[in-house]
Amino acid sequence: xxxxxxxIALLAILAAPVSAxxxxxxxxxxxxxPPVMAPLSDSLEPQVTIRKREGxxxxxxxxxxxxxxxxVTPEYGVPYTLIDQRGDxxxxxxxxxxxxxxxxxxxxxGTF
Numbered sequence: 001x002x003x004x005x006x007x008i009a010l011l012a013i014l015a016a017p018v019s020a021x022x023x024x025x026x027x028x029x030x031x032x033x034p035p036v037m038a039p040l041s042d043s044l045e046p047q048v049t050i051r052k053r054e055g056x057x058x059x060x061x062x063x064x065x066x067x068x069x070x071x072v073t074p075e076y077g078v079p080y081t082l083i084d085q086r087g088d089x090x091x092x093x094x095x096x097x098x099x100x101x102x103x104x105x106x107x108x109x110g111t112f
Contacts, residue, residue: 044063045063046063047063048062049062054075055074055075055076056072056073056075057073058070058071058073059073067084069081069083069084072105078107079107080105080107081105081106083106
């Protein structure tokens with residue numbers, strides 16, 4: 001008896017999607033127009049200045065003339081990145097007591 005009830009329940013579950021597909025009142029959706037891309041301004045493109053200084057390579061990244069990132073690649077060692085936290089081109093950040101602290105360099109651990 002249990003097997004019969006389980007078989008009937010299984011057949012009902014399997015038949016439910018088939019009965020849902022037999023609707024005839026469905027209408028197709030209208031075509032979606034392609035997205036419109038706004039043209040990008042040249043002022044949003046970063047300007048990169050590369051300088052060699054005492055064996056180190058310094059890359060300065062600017063947008064609209066504002067310095068926001070510096071990548072330093074030493075002659076011997078691992079490259080590091082300094083990022084402007086406030087957007088004012090100064091890479092020194094005061095703490096709560098007012099003493100300046102340097103922005104922490106960031107190293108790339110791994111790339112794919």
